[in-house]
Amino acid sequence: MIISSALLAALFAAAPLAAQEAKIIKFATLAPEGSSWMNVMTDLSKELEAKTVGTLKFKFYPGGVSGDEKDVVKKIRIGQLQAGGFTGVGLGEIAANARIIDSPWLFRSRDELTHVRNKFDAELSSAVEKAGFVVLGWTDLGSVYIFSKNPISSIEDMRHNRMWVWEGDPIAQAAYKALGVSPVPLSVVDVMQSLQTGMIDAVYGPPLGVVALQWFQRLKNIYPVPMAQSSGAVLISKKYFDALTSDQKKILTDVSRKHLSRLNELTGVENEKAMAALKAAGLSLGAKPDAESLRRYEELGRTARRELAGRLYDPKLLEAVEKELSTFRARKTAKS
Amino acid sequence: MRNTFLAALMAALAACSSAVNHVALRTAADLLDQGRPASLEEPDFQLAKDAMPAQLKLLETLIAADPKDRPLRRLAAEAFGGGAFLFLEDAEPSRAKGLYLRGRDQALTALALKPTFVGLSGKSPESFANTLQSAVKDDVPDLFWAGFGWAGFINLSKDDAAALADLPKVVALMTRVRELDPAFHFAGSDLFFGVYYASRPVLFGGDPKKAKEAFDRAHKMTRGDYQMTHVLNARWYAVAIQDRDLFVKLLKKVLESSSGKLPEARLTDEAAKRKAATLLEKTDDYF
Numbered sequence: 001m002i003i004s005s006a007l008l009a010a011l012f013a014a015a016p017l018a019a020q021e022a023k024i025i026k027f028a029t030l031a032p033e034g035s036s037w038m039n040v041m042t043d044l045s046k047e048l049e050a051k052t053v054g055t056l057k058f059k060f061y062p063g064g065v066s067g068d069e070k071d072v073v074k075k076i077r078i079g080q081l082q083a084g085g086f087t088g089v090g091l092g093e094i095a096a097n098a099r100i101i102d103s104p105w106l107f108r109s110r111d112e113l114t115h116v117r118n119k120f121d122a123e124l125s126s127a128v129e130k131a132g133f134v135v136l137g138w139t140d141l142g143s144v145y146i147f148s149k150n151p152i153s154s155i156e157d158m159r160h161n162r163m164w165v166w167e168g169d170p171i172a173q174a175a176y177k178a179l180g181v182s183p184v185p186l187s188v189v190d191v192m193q194s195l196q197t198g199m200i201d202a203v204y205g206p207p208l209g210v211v212a213l214q215w216f217q218r219l220k221n222i223y224p225v226p227m228a229q230s231s232g233a234v235l236i237s238k239k240y241f242d243a244l245t246s247d248q249k250k251i252l253t254d255v256s257r258k259h260l261s262r263l264n265e266l267t268g269v270e271n272e273k274a275m276a277a278l279k280a281a282g283l284s285l286g287a288k289p290d291a292e293s294l295r296r297y298e299e300l301g302r303t304a305r306r307e308l309a310g311r312l313y314d315p316k317l318l319e320a321v322e323k324e325l326s327t328f329r330a331r332k333t334a335k336s
Numbered sequence: 337m338r339n340t341f342l343a344a345l346m347a348a349l350a351a352c353s354s355a356v357n358h359v360a361l362r363t364a365a366d367l368l369d370q371g372r373p374a375s376l377e378e379p380d381f382q383l384a385k386d387a388m389p390a391q392l393k394l395l396e397t398l399i400a401a402d403p404k405d406r407p408l409r410r411l412a413a414e415a416f417g418g419g420a421f422l423f424l425e426d427a428e429p430s431r432a433k434g435l436y437l438r439g440r441d442q443a444l445t446a447l448a449l450k451p452t453f454v455g456l457s458g459k460s461p462e463s464f465a466n467t468l469q470s471a472v473k474d475d476v477p478d479l480f481w482a483g484f485g486w487a488g489f490i491n492l493s494k495d496d497a498a499a500l501a502d503l504p505k506v507v508a509l510m511t512r513v514r515e516l517d518p519a520f521h522f523a524g525s526d527l528f529f530g531v532y533y534a535s536r537p538v539l540f541g542g543d544p545k546k547a548k549e550a551f552d553r554a555h556k557m558t559r560g561d562y563q564m565t566h567v568l569n570a571r572w573y574a575v576a577i578q579d580r581d582l583f584v585k586l587l588k589k590v591l592e593s594s595s596g597k598l599p600e601a602r603l604t605d606e607a608a609k610r611k612a613a614t615l616l617e618k619t620d621d622y623f
Contacts, residue, residue: 030537034494059621064537065578188539211497213540217461217504266495274497281501282460 023244025058025236028066028075029085036266037085038062044259051251056244058083069093076237077132083236087141088171091233092312097127100313100321101231104175105301107325110140110268113229115328116321123317133235136253137260142206142271143226147219147278149201153286154293155179164191164200170312172204175227178304191215206230207274208267216278222285225297234260361401365408368395372411376600381610384603385423391415392435399442406446406478413443413481420488422607426614429492436492440485446478457505465508476517480524483509487528491535507532522562522601523554530554534572547573561597563590563608571615580623587612 031037038060045058066072066081069090075081084090088102101124107113117124117138125135152158158181165172165183176183184200194200195218203215204227210216234256241249279285305322309315368391375391378384395412399405416439425432447453452470459467471479486506493499506528514525530550536542551569558565566586574583590612596602615622 030539032494032535032537034492036495039495063535063576064539064542065576068537068539189541192541208497211501214504216501270495270497274501277498277501280498 022054023056023248025056025083025240026061026081027058027083027085028061028072028081030064030069030087031085032063033060035062036270037263040259040263040266041085044255047259048252048255051255052248056248056252076235079237079239082240083136083234085139085232085234087232088230089166089169091128091231091235092170094131094133094235095124095127097313097317098124098233099171100124100317102171102228103301103308103318104171104178104228104304105297106305106321107229108329110143110229112325112328113140113231114264116324117231119324120317120321123320128233128235129238132238134238134241136234136236136256137263139232139234139260140264140267141230141232142208142267144204144206144228144230145210145226146202146204146223147210147216147283148203148221148223149195149219151221151284151286152202152223153289155181155296158202161202162198162200163202164194164204170308171228174304174307175300177307178300188213192218195219206271207278208271211274211277216281216283220283222275222278222283224286224288225294358402361398364394365398365402365405368398369407369411372414373600376603377596378603379595379606381603381606384606388415388419388423392419403445404449406449409442409446409449410477410481413439413446413478413485415439416442417481417485417488418604420485422604425488425492426611433489433492436485436488438485440482440489443478443480443482443485447475447482450475461504461508464505465511468508468512471512471516473516476513476520479509479516480513480520483513483528484524487532491531518553519557522565522598522604523557526550526554526557527565527568531568531572534576542576544573544577547576558598562601563593563595563605563612566590567608567611567615570612575622578623580619583622584616584619587616591616 027041029037029041041058041060045060049057061081066075066084069084069086070093072081072084072086073090073093076084086094088099092099101113101117107116121138124138128135146152146158146163148161150157150161152161158179163176163181163183165176165185167185167187173183173185184194186194186200191200191203191213192215195203195215203210203219205213205215210219236252241252244252275285302322305318309318375384375387378387392412392415395408395415399408399412402408416435418439420432420435420439424435444453444457447456452467456464456467468479483506486502486509490499490503490506510525510528510532513520514529518525527550530547532547533543533550534547538544551565551573554562554565555569560566567590570583570586574580574586590608593605593609595605595609597605
């Protein structure tokens with residue numbers, strides 16, 4: 001009896017959900033169909049559809065068919081799309097403050113990135129919300145390494161190479177400025193050709209990116225110190241999100257967090273596999289520099305971040321992030 | 337009928353002494369080679385699909401008995417790759433991956449019968465491409481089916497960085513095919529480049545203009561009579577440029593066409609119609 005009335009109550013509770021017309025979230029990403037990204041998004045959509053009794057689901061525009069990230073931001077703003085998967089570039093277009101987590105030589109590991117991203121979730125999310133978007137989840141893109149034709153074993157070597165910088169990428173520009181390197185600014189589309197002609201002889205990116213972009217076939221070396229831990233996010237239009245029922249909002253948020261944290265695990269594994277594939281393709285990973293050189297990068301990181309504070313992100317936020325990191329490191333050292 | 341033939345062949349093989357054995361094997365291999373056009377001209381899609389596993393196993397049996405038979409390896413590369421593409425990849429992608437790789441490996445082994453190509457697949461992308469410079473027109477079927485199987489495998493392995501890292505080698509194989517014999521297998525190298533340039537975002541090296549040029553060239557070389565050209569054009573190019581009308585127009589044209597206008601294309605045309613019907617049903621998913 002108790003069971004059947006509970007069942008009845010549950011049925012009635014579900015009824016208003018089921019009676020609504022199905023809403024579709026049009027989602028665009030550069031990741032192609034069949035990639036881990038899209039596999040996870042497909043699972044996410046299936047669970048969302050099941051839990052909202054068919055009232056809310058995704059429709060996908062993978063493989064960049066909706067244009068690059070700047071196009072996708074525009075299309076979301078005019079309501080042609082509702083959501084997208086973004087790298088730091090798209091994120092920077094929306095809320096420059098959120099790019100603080102992409103800062104040069106800030107994190108020593110993915111653990112540190114995850115810790116800071118969780119700790120400052122409110123600050124980062126509110127920056128995104130002010131720009132008209134809601135964060136469905138932060139995504140890892142991987143450690144950013146320098147890949148070069150000639151072996152690089154010091155900052156001095158970097159100064160003697162033609163280092164590429166992504167046109168309009170303030171983070172890498174600040175990093176190279178701190179290193180005293182004058183990089184060659186080019187769009188991503190021109191990198192392959194420019195590696196071939198010799199206009200540039202070194203690039204940067206996460207291993208998976210360098211494999212997907214096929215740049216590695218013109219490169220021979222990997223510098224072992226990551227420049228940054230690159231992040232992205234899955235964002236949805238705030239206007240669209242606000243118009244959902246409170247049940248739908250909660251389900252969408254919960255289901256997204258669950259699947260996107262699984263995606264971050266997968267991306268970590270894939271970047272490791274990509275690194276192995278790069279070595280198998282003949283690229284060699286240089287020897288790790290000594291402790292003194294690593295300390296030098298941390299100093300350069302601080303210089304580069306000061307350069308970016310005020311211009312790209314809030315200096316107070318930077319201060320708070322750096323303070324939190326020192327505490328986190330001190331706690332870790334005390335434990336071990 | 338097919339089973340009777342197979343059983344008789346197997347019985348004949350088993351019964352033969354070693355000298356006669358070789359003759360029997362040779363005859364079986366020649367029969368299969370001569371039977372190739374008949375397989376490709378098969379108008380009944382289901383019959384061809386049902387016959388595939390037995391044919392593949394027979395080919396492998398014959399190759400085990402005579403591993404250096406280049407025409408047999410070549411035939412197996414085509415049968416595994418073509419079988420995966422026509423019959424398996426839409427319904428059972430994980431099985432198709434295995435078949436694609438077996439096709440690729442048969443073709444690479446066929447190539448490696450020439451000393452220049454020994455250890456080819458393990459080379460770096462750059463030295464791989466350089467080695468292919470010594471390939472001649474006679475090598476084209478091996479180059480093409482190695483590239484075809486490899487491309488099919490990578491296309492179904494987009495969540496696998498190790499697979500993706502081999503894409504430059506496929507590009508090198510198909511580039512060499514296009515240089516040596518662009519019309520080979522219904523302008524197959526151009527069909528590959530059409531898909532290659534259409535399936536990747538512009539940021540990742542995709543190029544809709546180059547994709548269109550490749551599909552147009554393939555269309556011209558086969559006078560628009562090879563139906564798979566239109567299916568691939570719709571699935572990859574029309575979707576990449578988000579042209580729904582073009583997608584529907586191309587696929588409807590395939591459904592209305594008559595199969596087998598070109599020699600050895602009837603079975604593929606039948607498969608193209610099935611793929612076109614499935615894609616048309618999914619139009620709303622792509623646009």
